[in-house]
Amino acid sequence: MRQLALRIAEPPAPGFDNFVTGRNAELLAALRAQCLPQSAERMIYCWGETGSGRTHLLQAAAGHAPSMGRRSVWFTENIADASALVLVDDVERLDAAAQARLFGLYNELREGGGCLLAAGSAAPAHLPLRPDLLTRLAWGLVYQVHALTDQEKIAALERHAQARALRLPAEVSAYLLRHGRRDMRSLVATLDALDRHSLETKRPITLPLLRDLLQDTASATDPYQESTS
Secondary structure (H helix, E strand, O other): OOOHHHOOOOOOOOOOOOOOOOOOHHHHHHHHHHOOOOOOOOEEEEEOOOOOOHHHHHHHHHHHHHHHOOOEEEOOOOOOOOOOEEEEOOHHHOOHHHHHHHHHHHHHHHHHOOEEEEEEOOOHHHOOOOHHHHHHHHHOEEEEOOOOOHHHHHHHHHHHHHHOOOOOOHHHHHHHHHHOOOOHHHHHHHHHHHHHHHHHHOOOOOHHHHHHHHHHHHHHOOHHHHHHO
16 A cells, blocks of 8 residues: 555635635625625625535635735624634524524624625525515625535636646546545645646546556555555
């Protein structure tokens, strides 16, 4: 078995720069603007299916706002700054007490110059929340986070490969989409690991090399396989 160094590294932290925009250019621009202390946009709600990238975008905003001079804080934390950017994910999962708290917090942020960035799995009209909170979520900007199509993911992988001066055969990217984690951060992390594996083994990037890497990675993370090999 090859050394554990061949394990696929953890994807980089979510950021605006490593989010593949696709059809979400307007949303990305709005989120960047909301991170500015002088932003007048008090409320942004974004929704999308699992894997669309909405959580990535909230985490990106949480990391970006402080570098712009605005404090960011998650709704689950203690919020003492009414001028902060407050982030709440999966709003459809909030219980009655949390919904009441979020409703009151929204009013405090409006008065204190703060902002709210919320995300959920559906448009406001289809969320199982109290009516007055739904009204607040719909008052600001509402965006659907459009998931990348397979063709857009392949194109993004090809651009990443070109930036690293790699030749990425079509069958390799197609196999990654079928057998790997399908979010872009994980796909790019796998491609980077494949590049390292290619250099270490002095073999070109091919489908057999990718299968070899994925098999070694699975063996390195499976205690049973390690004990029986």
